[in-house]
Amino acid sequence: MATSKSNLSWSANSSIAAKHSIPSSFLSLSPSLLPVRRRRRVNLNLRRDTAGSLRVKAMATAATATEVGEMRTREELKKGIAELYDESSGIWEDIWGDHMHHGFYDPSQEASLSHHKAAQIRLIEEALRFAGVSDDPSRLLKRMVDVGCGIGGSSRYMAKKYGATCQGITLSPIQAQRAQALAVAEGLADKAFFQVADALEQPFPDGQFDLVWSMESGEHMPDKRKFVNELARVAAPGGTIVIVTWCHRDLSPSEESLKPKEKELLRKICDAYYLPAWCSTADYVKLLESLSLQDIKAADWSEHVAPFWPAVIRSALTWKGITSLIRAGWKTIKGALAMPLMVEGYKMGLIKFAIITCRKSE
Numbered sequence: 001m002a003t004s005k006s007n008l009s010w011s012a013n014s015s016i017a018a019k020h021s022i023p024s025s026f027l028s029l030s031p032s033l034l035p036v037r038r039r040r041r042v043n044l045n046l047r048r049d050t051a052g053s054l055r056v057k058a059m060a061t062a063a064t065a066t067e068v069g070e071m072r073t074r075e076e077l078k079k080g081i082a083e084l085y086d087e088s089s090g091i092w093e094d095i096w097g098d099h100m101h102h103g104f105y106d107p108s109q110e111a112s113l114s115h116h117k118a119a120q121i122r123l124i125e126e127a128l129r130f131a132g133v134s135d136d137p138s139r140l141l142k143r144m145v146d147v148g149c150g151i152g153g154s155s156r157y158m159a160k161k162y163g164a165t166c167q168g169i170t171l172s173p174i175q176a177q178r179a180q181a182l183a184v185a186e187g188l189a190d191k192a193f194f195q196v197a198d199a200l201e202q203p204f205p206d207g208q209f210d211l212v213w214s215m216e217s218g219e220h221m222p223d224k225r226k227f228v229n230e231l232a233r234v235a236a237p238g239g240t241i242v243i244v245t246w247c248h249r250d251l252s253p254s255e256e257s258l259k260p261k262e263k264e265l266l267r268k269i270c271d272a273y274y275l276p277a278w279c280s281t282a283d284y285v286k287l288l289e290s291l292s293l294q295d296i297k298a299a300d301w302s303e304h305v306a307p308f309w310p311a312v313i314r315s316a317l318t319w320k321g322i323t324s325l326i327r328a329g330w331k332t333i334k335g336a337l338a339m340p341l342m343v344e345g346y347k348m349g350l351i352k353f354a355i356i357t358c359r360k361s362e
């Protein structure tokens, strides 16, 4: 098993492991997943110069979206996403609770599991603040759609915080059922509603929602233009759209596409997590601009989410994590084995944790 590839990647893996208290054996479990790591010295301090809020000038075209990750048909992708979340949502909830998304941390913060759960709530709060969603009781949001709702953590949070009526959609029947059961159990049966539906063909009339919320679902969407069109279509006049998603880095003006080794890393991540082609934050901004949406803002929060994946890896390596993974099934195990690739992608500056928000004109 000890191929020259895995030997070469060992020192980098050890460095990642030491820095984040991840057993290095985990990072060498699947050398075939990790060849891009060879010959690199790894330092997980994410670049600080990209953090913070910025109004992004759309400079890259959406062309990169067609170059990476198109290895499945749309139907295969939808089926794979549904099966992945059907299989893995129970184990995730068991260990991590309601929210299937990153946490938002102060840079260099040490965090325990309870801190990670608090950081997940903080991500929601930071996103609401960034988007300018008001806490003013006279302007509280009334109707929200949770696009790619998981087991409904964001919806239940908003239903409690604002008294809003929330509609959640997911591709996973198990998630929709679980989200509804939790809403009933938490006394939100008349506030939060969940169904299986495709974000690219939402089962809602135009102009319905004060808040259109997509928390880490955009990366699964094979047609970003259609995705953004649908978000804008269902938003009420004056409504806010929030997209928190994984992007690849913006291309520089002299680049036409990502580098081959970057494409190769994304290809492996796409394979494991049922993702289609990625796009950049600038691509999203450009799409929103093309729809004449207002107050478009974007920020790179990669630095703020850096502790998240190492923590997920550590939680997978507990006895409970390992036995649950084995019980969950192959798609979940494959996803777990690909987690170091996300760490690597962030560290390379290739993967960006982006927030993009805007408002539909009145």
Ligand SMILES: C[S@@+](CC[C@H](N)C(=O)[O-])C[C@H]1O[C@@H](n2cnc3c(N)ncnc32)[C@H](O)[C@@H]1O
Binding pocket: 081, 082, 085, 098, 099, 100, 101, 147, 148, 149, 150, 151, 152, 153, 154, 169, 170, 171, 172, 175, 197, 198, 199, 200, 214, 215, 216, 217, 220, 221
């Ligand atoms: C990483 S989970 C995020 C869940 C949730 N937003 C949260 O933060 O807890 C991604 C979610 O996107 C959903 N999803 C992916 N593609 C979708 C699509 N085309 N239509 C609807 N939901 C989709 C998945 O079913 C899953 O619920």
